[in-house]
Amino acid sequence: MEKVSARSGLSALFVGLFAATLGACSGETGRELSEHSQGFTAASTYTASSNQKAIESLPQRDTTDHEAANRGFIGTFEGEKAIIRNKQGDLIWDLNEYTFIDGASPDSTHPGLWRQAGLNNLHGLFEVTDRIFQVRGFDLANMTIIQGDTGLIIVDPLTSEETAEAALALVREHLGDVPVVAVIFTHSHIDHFAGAWGVINRDDYDAGKVRVIAPIGFMDEATSENIIAGTAMARRASFMYGRRLAKGPHGHVGSGLGKSPAYGTFGIATPTEIIDTTGQRLNIDGLDFVFQNAPGSEAPAELTFGIPELAAYCGAEIATRTMHNLYTLRGTKVRDALKWSAYIDEIIDLSADSDVYFASHHWPVWGRTEIVDYLELHRDTYKFIHDQTVRLLNNGFTSREIAERLQLPPELAQTFSNRGYYGTLKHNSKAVYQYYMGWYDANPANLDPLPPEKAASRYVALAGGADALLEKARAAFDEGSYRWTAEILNHLVFDEPDNESAKTLLAETYDQMGYQAESGPWRDVYLSGAYELRHGAPEEPLMDMSTLLGILQQTPVEKFFQTMSVRLNAEDAEGVERRIAIVFTDLNESYLLTVKNSVLHVHKDASLDHAESTLRVTRELFTRLLIGEVGVTEMLTSDALELEGSTIQLVRFLSLFETPNSEFNIVVP
Structure with missing residues (x-):
C-alpha cells in the first residue's frame, strides 16, 4: 500500500466548514483597533437630531430595568482577573472593554441601543432566586448555575472554554468549590454549548458522573447548522457582529442580544439524555425539571424548562429582552413566526406556578403578573408580524412595501424588552414574506x-x-x-x-x-x-480551524461530504467521471464518492470494487487533515493513512473541488 499526503487537497476543501455558526467569533479581532484607525465621521446634524428625537420616542414603561439588571449582584472579576486569555496567552475576553458605555448617549449612537448596551454591560455573578444564579457579561450569552443536592447544574456553558472556565471560577469563588454534576444545553447555537469543556471535568464525564441533557436533534444541528453555506454566512456574520470594528461610541457598542461572542477554544459534549417531549420530567441532582420541547423556534433544536420546587422557569432564547430575529442578517433559513408565538403561549401555561422567569440572555423577570405580561407581549409581537405581513401580502403589497408600512401598535411598541435591538420589525416582516412567497414579488421587472x-x-x-x-x-x-x-x-x-x-x-x-x-x-x-x-476586505482567512477540533471530531462524516458536493466546480467536472472511496478504519465505515454529470454523489457502505483509489484513514487523522493541523512529515510516516490504487486519480479527483473565497467583497464588486 502506498502512503500519500492528502493534506493540502482535503484541508482546502473544508476551510470555513463551520463558519456560519462561528462567523460571529471569527475574523480580525478588532481588539487592537482604535476608532481613529477604524476611520469614521462625526454624527451629522441630521443624525444628532434623529437620535435626539428617538430619546423622546422611547417607551415610558419598563423603567425598572436598571434595578432588575442589577438585582442579586454578588460580585465580578476586576483587575487582571477581568482579562481572560487562552493557554497561549491570547486575549479572549476583556470585561473592561465596554467601559466607554456610560452616561448619556452620544450623537453617534441610537439612545435605545446605548441604553441596552449599558444594561448588557453589567457583568458578574447574580442571584436569580434561591439556588439559581447567573454569570452575565462574560460572553454573548448567560451561564446559569443551579445548585443541586450534591453539585452544580450548569445551563448553557457559553461560547468558549476560556470564558466558561472563568465564569465557573467566579461561581466557585463565591459559592464554594463543588463539582459540576450536570450540564443542560438549551439549544443548538454555539454560544450555548461550545464552552462545555470549560465546566465539565473530562474524567468525571467519561466515568458517567456528569449528565449532559439536550433537546432532540441537538448534536446534528449543533455540528451542522448552515454547514452547506458556511463560508458565505461567516463572511456576512463578520458584518453582523462588527468583528473588524473598534469598540467605542463610533464603532461596535454591542449586539443588542448581549455583547459580542467570545472567540476561543470551541468544543461540544455528547448528550447523555435527550428531551423529545413537552411535559417530559427529569430529576437532576434532587430537583425535578419539567421540560418543553420547542424545535423550530429560535433554533432548530431547543428546549425550555421549569423547576416547580424553586418556582422558576427558564425560557432559553425564545423570549429575551429584545425583539429577536425571524431571519438573521448573516443568512439562515427563515424561522416560523407562528410556531415561535405558539411556543411562547405554551410557556405561559407551563410557567403558571413560577415567580421568576430567566433566559439565556439578559436579566430575569420577577413576579407572576410581570412574567405573563412580558411573555404575552413577545407572543403577540411575533404573531402580529406574521398576521399583518400576510394580510398585506394578500392585498398585493411587496416585502419592501410591507416593511415600510408596518408599525407595531402602541401596546406592543411601548416596552423596552420588545424593541428591535437585535431583530427588527422591518427585516422580520420581510422574513415572513419570504417564508410564504419567496424572493419574487410578482413584478415582471424583477423577474430577471x-x-x-x-x-x-x-x-x-x-x-x-x-x-x-x-x-x-x-x-x-x-x-x-x-x-x-x-x-x-x-x-x-x-x-x-x-x-x-x-x-x-x-x-x-x-x-x-x-x-x-x-x-x-x-x-x-x-x-x-x-x-x-x-x-478593503480582509486579507486573512476568517477562522483558525484548529479552534474547531473539538466540534469537528463530533461531526458526522456525512456532513463533510455534503459540503464537498457544493464545492465541485461544474465547469472543470464537465465530461469527467471519477470513483473514489474513503474508508474510516476506526469507525468501520466506508463511502464511495462518484462524480458524473458535474454532480457528486456519496454512497455509504457501497461496493468499493470499482473505485479508482481508496483512501484508508482514521477519523481523527481525517479531521486533523481538514484543518491543516497535520504536517507533511507526520502524514508521510503515519500508519493511520494509506492509499490503494492510483495516486494520480485521487489528485485529479481533489482538483475538481474549489476552495471558496472566504474574504469576498461585499461593498464593492
Whole structure:
C-alpha cells in the first residue's frame, strides 16, 4: 500500500466548514483597533437630531430595568482577573472593554441601543432566586448555575472554554468549590454549548458522573447548522457582529442580544439524555425539571424548562429582552413566526406556578403578573408580524412595501424588552414574506433584472456620468437623505470601484445610517460597510480551524461530504467521471464518492470494487487533515493513512473541488 499526503487537497476543501455558526467569533479581532484607525465621521446634524428625537420616542414603561439588571449582584472579576486569555496567552475576553458605555448617549449612537448596551454591560455573578444564579457579561450569552443536592447544574456553558472556565471560577469563588454534576444545553447555537469543556471535568464525564441533557436533534444541528453555506454566512456574520470594528461610541457598542461572542477554544459534549417531549420530567441532582420541547423556534433544536420546587422557569432564547430575529442578517433559513408565538403561549401555561422567569440572555423577570405580561407581549409581537405581513401580502403589497408600512401598535411598541435591538420589525416582516412567497414579488421587472455591475453602469450613464451622480449624491447627503444617498452611490461604486470620492462619501453615509440604527446588527452592518470601503476586505482567512477540533471530531462524516458536493466546480467536472472511496478504519465505515454529470454523489457502505483509489484513514487523522493541523512529515510516516490504487486519480479527483473565497467583497464588486 502506498502512503500519500492528502493534506493540502482535503484541508482546502473544508476551510470555513463551520463558519456560519462561528462567523460571529471569527475574523480580525478588532481588539487592537482604535476608532481613529477604524476611520469614521462625526454624527451629522441630521443624525444628532434623529437620535435626539428617538430619546423622546422611547417607551415610558419598563423603567425598572436598571434595578432588575442589577438585582442579586454578588460580585465580578476586576483587575487582571477581568482579562481572560487562552493557554497561549491570547486575549479572549476583556470585561473592561465596554467601559466607554456610560452616561448619556452620544450623537453617534441610537439612545435605545446605548441604553441596552449599558444594561448588557453589567457583568458578574447574580442571584436569580434561591439556588439559581447567573454569570452575565462574560460572553454573548448567560451561564446559569443551579445548585443541586450534591453539585452544580450548569445551563448553557457559553461560547468558549476560556470564558466558561472563568465564569465557573467566579461561581466557585463565591459559592464554594463543588463539582459540576450536570450540564443542560438549551439549544443548538454555539454560544450555548461550545464552552462545555470549560465546566465539565473530562474524567468525571467519561466515568458517567456528569449528565449532559439536550433537546432532540441537538448534536446534528449543533455540528451542522448552515454547514452547506458556511463560508458565505461567516463572511456576512463578520458584518453582523462588527468583528473588524473598534469598540467605542463610533464603532461596535454591542449586539443588542448581549455583547459580542467570545472567540476561543470551541468544543461540544455528547448528550447523555435527550428531551423529545413537552411535559417530559427529569430529576437532576434532587430537583425535578419539567421540560418543553420547542424545535423550530429560535433554533432548530431547543428546549425550555421549569423547576416547580424553586418556582422558576427558564425560557432559553425564545423570549429575551429584545425583539429577536425571524431571519438573521448573516443568512439562515427563515424561522416560523407562528410556531415561535405558539411556543411562547405554551410557556405561559407551563410557567403558571413560577415567580421568576430567566433566559439565556439578559436579566430575569420577577413576579407572576410581570412574567405573563412580558411573555404575552413577545407572543403577540411575533404573531402580529406574521398576521399583518400576510394580510398585506394578500392585498398585493411587496416585502419592501410591507416593511415600510408596518408599525407595531402602541401596546406592543411601548416596552423596552420588545424593541428591535437585535431583530427588527422591518427585516422580520420581510422574513415572513419570504417564508410564504419567496424572493419574487410578482413584478415582471424583477423577474430577471440585470446583475448589480451591469445595472450600475447603466444607472451612472442615466445620471449623466460619475461626476453628475456624485454631485447628486452629495446634495442628498447634505439633506440628510442617507438611504437615497446610499442607493445611488452604491451604483457608482459598483461601476467604478476605484472611485475614491464615491467610496469616501458612501462610507460617510453608512456612518450616519449606523449611528441612527437602534439594532446592534444593523449598526454593525453599516459601520462594517464603511470600514471596508476605507480599508478593503480582509486579507486573512476568517477562522483558525484548529479552534474547531473539538466540534469537528463530533461531526458526522456525512456532513463533510455534503459540503464537498457544493464545492465541485461544474465547469472543470464537465465530461469527467471519477470513483473514489474513503474508508474510516476506526469507525468501520466506508463511502464511495462518484462524480458524473458535474454532480457528486456519496454512497455509504457501497461496493468499493470499482473505485479508482481508496483512501484508508482514521477519523481523527481525517479531521486533523481538514484543518491543516497535520504536517507533511507526520502524514508521510503515519500508519493511520494509506492509499490503494492510483495516486494520480485521487489528485485529479481533489482538483475538481474549489476552495471558496472566504474574504469576498461585499461593498464593492
